[in-house]
Amino acid sequence: MKIEIMNEKFDPWQSLVDYKKNVLQNNPKIGATSVFVGTVRDFNDDEEVQNMELEHYPGMTEKYLEDIVNAAIKKYKIIDGLVIHRVGALEPTDPIVIVASWSEHRDNAFNATRDIMEALKAEAPFWKKESTNNGFRWVEPTIGEENNIDEI
Amino acid sequence: MKIYVKYFASVRDIMGKDSEDLKIETSLSANELWKSLTVGKKTPIRVLVAVNHEYVDKNFKLKNGDEIAFFPPVTGG
Numbered sequence: 001m002k003i004e005i006m007n008e009k010f011d012p013w014q015s016l017v018d019y020k021k022n023v024l025q026n027n028p029k030i031g032a033t034s035v036f037v038g039t040v041r042d043f044n045d046d047e048e049v050q051n052m053e054l055e056h057y058p059g060m061t062e063k064y065l066e067d068i069v070n071a072a073i074k075k076y077k078i079i080d081g082l083v084i085h086r087v088g089a090l091e092p093t094d095p096i097v098i099v100a101s102w103s104e105h106r107d108n109a110f111n112a113t114r115d116i117m118e119a120l121k122a123e124a125p126f127w128k129k130e131s132t133n134n135g136f137r138w139v140e141p142t143i144g145e146e147n148n149i150d151e152i
Numbered sequence: 153m154k155i156y157v158k159y160f161a162s163v164r165d166i167m168g169k170d171s172e173d174l175k176i177e178t179s180l181s182a183n184e185l186w187k188s189l190t191v192g193k194k195t196p197i198r199v200l201v202a203v204n205h206e207y208v209d210k211n212f213k214l215k216n217g218d219e220i221a222f223f224p225p226v227t228g229g
Contacts, residue, residue, distance in 0.1 A: 038229050056228070057160055057221060060205035085228065097229050117229060125202070125221075126228025127161035138162045139227040150209035152186050152199045152222070 001073075002082040005056060012037045012098035015084055023080075024102060030079055034109035036099045036117050042092035044139070048134045052090045055119045055124035056091040061085075072101065077110040081116060085126065123149070153178055153216035157189070160223035166193055167222075176214070183210035186222060198225050 002019055016035060024030065042049055069081040082100040090096065097120070101112035121141075128139040155174050159167045167189070176185065182201045201208055202221045214220060 035180070055161055057158070057202070057205075060202055060221070063205050065182070084212070094226050121229040123207075123226065125160065125223065128226065128227045129161070133188050138224065141225045141227055149200050149207045152183050152201055152210045 001069050001080060001106040002084070003062055004084045005061060005071065006084060006086050007088045009090075009094060010084065010086065012084065012095045014110075015098060016082070016100055019082055019100075019121050027079065027102075028104045029104060031104045032102070032106040032109035034101045034103075034106070034113040036113050037095055037096075037150055038097040038117075040090050040092045040094045040096060044132075047130075047134065049092060049134075050131045052131065053129040054087045054090060054096070055127045055129065056085075056087050060125050064124045065120065066097070068116055068123065071119070072112040075102070075115070076103065078103040078112045081112065083116065083120065084125075085120075087126070097142075137149060153214075155185075155214055155217070155218040156186075158219065158221040160221065162196060162224045163199060163222050166190075166195060171222050181210065181211045182208060182214065182220060185214065185220065186210075196224055199223070200225060 040052055065083050069083060072078060073079055079102045085097045099116045101109045103109040128142050130137055130139055155176055157174055158171045164170050199222055203212055203218050
C-alpha cells in the first residue's frame, strides 16, 4: 500500500509506473488495474477558477487514507492499493489525486477504486479554497457527497 | 486538564488562529467546548469535530492531553 501527501506538482502516471515497477514488480496474481485521476478544473459553480489552495490535517489525513484503503483491501480482496493526494497551491489542469487498485479480476478493482475515492471525498480531512474573479471562497461539499459524520 | 485545539479552513478564518492550548475543567464535551470558544462569533452551520485524529460525536467527553480539531465538511479529491 502507498499513501502519500504531496506538496509539489506530481505526475500521477509516472507514480503509477514507478509503484508497479518498484513494489508490485511482475506480480503474476494481478489480472486487473483500475485507476482514477482527479484534476483541477478551470470552473466551478459557474465561476472561473484561477487557482486553488488545498489544505489538510496532517496525521489525521494519512490515518483516514490508510483506513480507507485497508477497508477496500478487506472488502474486495484487492492485492494492493495506492492513494497520492496533492496539497498546497494548484492550478487548473494540475493533478489533485490518483487512486489505483490492483486485483485478480476487474470487478473488484473497479469497485475498490470507486469506494476509496468516495470515502476519501466524504471523510479525509482536505479542504479546497478557490480563487475566482470574485475573490477567494472555501468550496462546499457537493450535495450527495455529504457524509454521516456527526456535526456540532 | 490540558487540551490542544486545532482549527482548519473556514473555521480557522473565523477563530483567527490555527491552534491554541487550553486548560479546561474536567468533563467538558466537544460541544460544550465549541460553544464556550465561539461565544459572540458567527459560526458556520456545519462543523465537524475530531479528537486524536478520529471523528467523534458532539457529546464526546474530553480527557487530559486530547487534541481536538474543529473544521468544516471536507472537500478533497
